[in-house]
Amino acid sequence: MKHPAPRASRADQRGAATAELAMVLPLLIAATIGLVWLLAVGSAQVRAVDAARETARAVARGDEIGAAVARGEQVAPPGSRVSVDTGGGEVVVTVVGRVSGPGGLFDLPHAEVSADAVAVVEETASRVGSGVGSG
Secondary structure (H helix, E strand, O other), X not given: OOOOOOOOOHHHHOOHHHHHHHHHHHHHXXXXXXHHHHHHHHHHHHHHHHHHHHHHHHHHOOOOHHHHHHHHHHHOOOOOEEEEEEEOOEEEEEEEEEEOXXXXXXXXXXXXXXXXXXXXXXXXXXXXXXXXXXX
């Protein structure tokens, strides 16, 4: 003959919800911090791509390399390196930056973001010289 399982009284269950919340809350906070950090990494990647494109475009149209790199460093994530390589009628720009952990609160490894952009050197009137207007 089976006997029904004894039911726990209300007094035995008091505080169970609080204990469960105390167990789950740190996990929810950690997941939220992780998602915020991923958003920061994604945002830094977009900024690196924009900086590479902006710098490549500026050098390709004839701006000074120093001024173009300065403009790219303004757009790039803080502390990024912007390098320019010219040759063969092309401008290749590489931006490399690091993203630290969320808010700098934790000693998490840094994420590195990088982007490359290539632009064809434009022929302007000053580069073409006497060929302008002939024909």
